[in-house]
Amino acid sequence: MARKKAEQLNKKAEQLAPHTEDGADQFLTTNQGLRINDNQNSLKAGERGPSLLEDFILREKITHFDHERIPERIVHARGAGAYGYFQVYESLSDYTRAGFLTDPARRTPVFVRFSTVAGSRGSTDLARDVRGFAVKFYTEEGNYDLVGNNVPVFFIQDAMKFPDFVHAVKPEPHNEIPQAASAHDTFWDFISLAPESMHMIMWVMSDRAIPRSYRMMEGFGVHTFRLINAAGKGCFVKFHWKPLLGVHSVTWEEAQLISGKDPDFHRRDLWNAIESGNYPEYELGIQIVQEEDEHNFPFDLLDPTKIIPEEVVPVKRIGKMVLNRNPDNFFAETEQVAFHPGHLVPGIDFTNDPLLQGRLFSYLDTQLSRLGSPNFHEIPVNRAISPVHNNQRDGHMRQTINRGGTSYEPNTLGAGCPFQAGTADRGFSSYAEKIDAHKVRGRSSGFFDHFSQAALFYYSQSEAEKRHLINALCFELGKVTITDIRLRMLGLLSQVNKDLAAAVAEALGLAVPAQPEHPVNRIIPADGAPEQFQPHTVEQPVEKSEALSMANTIKDTVRSRQVAFLVADGVLSMEITEMKEALLRAGAQVELIAPHLGTVKASTGSGFEADESLLGAASVLFDAVYIPGGTDSTNTLQQHPEALRFVSEAYRHCKAIAVSGDGAAVLKAAGVPAAEAPGILLSGPPKAFITAIAQHRFWERER
Numbered sequence: 001m002a003r004k005k006a007e008q009l010n011k012k013a014e015q016l017a018p019h020t021e022d023g024a025d026q027f028l029t030t031n032q033g034l035r036i037n038d039n040q041n042s043l044k045a046g047e048r049g050p051s052l053l054e055d056f057i058l059r060e061k062i063t064h065f066d067h068e069r070i071p072e073r074i075v076h077a078r079g080a081g082a083y084g085y086f087q088v089y090e091s092l093s094d095y096t097r098a099g100f101l102t103d104p105a106r107r108t109p110v111f112v113r114f115s116t117v118a119g120s121r122g123s124t125d126l127a128r129d130v131r132g133f134a135v136k137f138y139t140e141e142g143n144y145d146l147v148g149n150n151v152p153v154f155f156i157q158d159a160m161k162f163p164d165f166v167h168a169v170k171p172e173p174h175n176e177i178p179q180a181a182s183a184h185d186t187f188w189d190f191i192s193l194a195p196e197s198m199h200m201i202m203w204v205m206s207d208r209a210i211p212r213s214y215r216m217m218e219g220f221g222v223h224t225f226r227l228i229n230a231a232g233k234g235c236f237v238k239f240h241w242k243p244l245l246g247v248h249s250v251t252w253e254e255a256q257l258i259s260g261k262d263p264d265f266h267r268r269d270l271w272n273a274i275e276s277g278n279y280p281e282y283e284l285g286i287q288i289v290q291e292e293d294e295h296n297f298p299f300d301l302l303d304p305t306k307i308i309p310e311e312v313v314p315v316k317r318i319g320k321m322v323l324n325r326n327p328d329n330f331f332a333e334t335e336q337v338a339f340h341p342g343h344l345v346p347g348i349d350f351t352n353d354p355l356l357q358g359r360l361f362s363y364l365d366t367q368l369s370r371l372g373s374p375n376f377h378e379i380p381v382n383r384a385i386s387p388v389h390n391n392q393r394d395g396h397m398r399q400t401i402n403r404g405g406t407s408y409e410p411n412t413l414g415a416g417c418p419f420q421a422g423t424a425d426r427g428f429s430s431y432a433e434k435i436d437a438h439k440v441r442g443r444s445s446g447f448f449d450h451f452s453q454a455a456l457f458y459y460s461q462s463e464a465e466k467r468h469l470i471n472a473l474c475f476e477l478g479k480v481t482i483t484d485i486r487l488r489m490l491g492l493l494s495q496v497n498k499d500l501a502a503a504v505a506e507a508l509g510l511a512v513p514a515q516p517e518h519p520v521n522r523i524i525p526a527d528g529a530p531e532q533f534q535p536h537t538v539e540q541p542v543e544k545s546e547a548l549s550m551a552n553t554i555k556d557t558v559r560s561r562q563v564a565f566l567v568a569d570g571v572l573s574m575e576i577t578e579m580k581e582a583l584l585r586a587g588a589q590v591e592l593i594a595p596h597l598g599t600v601k602a603s604t605g606s607g608f609e610a611d612e613s614l615l616g617a618a619s620v621l622f623d624a625v626y627i628p629g630g631t632d633s634t635n636t637l638q639q640h641p642e643a644l645r646f647v648s649e650a651y652r653h654c655k656a657i658a659v660s661g662d663g664a665a666v667l668k669a670a671g672v673p674a675a676e677a678p679g680i681l682l683s684g685p686p687k688a689f690i691t692a693i694a695q696h697r698f699w700e701r702e703r
């Protein structure tokens, strides 16, 4: 029902329909449409004889199977996607002439793909990593792709370094270890020689790199882009996605456990949320900087290792994206979707960010090897909903049947068609930026403050977030086997924050080098660089930014949160029903976990069906735990090692736990110091539990 409604609203869904196949109530056929009468046996010379080469049905089937795989993405291989729509709140015509940003009546279909970066297609969702946040807007003026991440900065400043960076973070080349992890020598060797990565390192060592859900993370365009209005006036823009459920993460221990219990955790979460009508929602935000203000910042707007603090330029929320439909086929849609920062529409343009400039080459190029043909734009998920007419022809797997005798322009034989579009006809024209420069290999001197914003990020974190960040660095650098790399990292960290460096040094059993060896001479050209190109720090306009800490995020809803009820035979029915109804009303989801599957006998009534057994379930897959009373039930749970583990883990991971009556005995048996610990509710109305779940975590319990 929900799907039908979403489809009706969406031009993209209409376009996909004729390409969508459904075998229900249909005969099995070959790819040529021939009905098959035996799909169990190959054609043989006698029942015990050799198979015959003439079996074209067998050969077609096996040939197709042999070629089922395509190369996975070189980065961002692991991902999950969804369809939805975007709608702007009010016209942004002061800034841009892009139709989807100026017409509040328009619902623009979108396809979004979330991803991790380093791991292979089959790797865990819960790796410590950046998350990709790529949005394809199927606008009426062509496809616009906003190919961003859940972190607003990047490791490097220039595309020239990208292959080196990716080689360093991917599994090491000699033994292909480790999978989907940055905790290894080559990654930290590279980072320790690239001080420009320090701001990004703060983000990826923070809990942002282990999100609770794709639905609970921010997105960023990273680079500064440009908006251009109908009068041709340009301004700079940074794009933000703000999730309406707030920004939340799991703990590192949880992430590691989830990787074993459910490596598809984020993918499943996205899928289930959409299937259950809990549509993920994000607001699009923009930070606008007028051209005349370009140089009024202590950093360069073209430097992708810098943010514009929200306290300096506020984020204006301009519209909402809702994801309301799961793809029908993972390969056809999520795997074959092809994003490209160069998919632009009139009213939006690039800047000279040297990382962005390199990306403009890479994404088209990579689709050619990944999808195998310049006709990848004809794959249904990639097709624009606006008409496509040009003189590009032929190539592997061409689907369009172009009519007419001309495939060149200008022509008279085809009456000059297809013809160019002027600005009034929504033709794209590049922003006429004035460029008068020497051809150089180099970076602007404004790019060399590598530490101030790293320090700003660290300083803006809550105590718990700082602790997690330190622990992450201790974990990662602890996996490094070369002391020199650790020392170089301590040197760099000490330039971000002395306490941070000291805490990491202590865990590594090392001292912070007094005079950190500056790795800069490894990153400048062989001919050396003058003083202003040495790393230095520049005072920032703010000391602290509230927006950088997840502690300040929205904590007012339990919508789609997963709550485990631990129950056994003899549980008090009333205590289940009352709590369950209250939670469901608030939008949470409830699962009954019992020592056995099937019916759990209750104190009264016919009992309850268990959703999962304690053997199959795991606390890390839930946001909160409730233990209803009932002497027999709580006695059983107290004797059950998995029940005790469930409870003690939920406690250690700082989740809300509520008990009723003698449910408290289970806490005690699990070693949970229940008395008045934050987030532990020994009695009280369901409302108190709901408020506690909305808090996400009670980090103060960590100490």
Ligand code: HDE
Binding pocket: 073, 074, 075, 076, 079, 113, 114, 115, 131, 132, 133, 134, 147, 148, 149, 154, 158, 159, 160, 162, 220, 221, 222, 223, 304, 337, 338, 339, 355, 356, 358, 359, 362, 363, 364, 366, 367
């Ligand atoms: Fe990408 N990136 N990237 N990247 N990137 C790819 O394109 C590349 C960068 C991002 O779900 C590839 O189709 C270069 C920044 C996302 O399909 C490839 C550079 C940001 C995705 C590529 C960068 C991103 C990709 C691999 C530095 C955040 C997944 C497969 C110059 C703003 C899109 C593909 C999806 C994917 C190249 C840096 C985001 C190889 C050369 C910065 C979300 O073309």
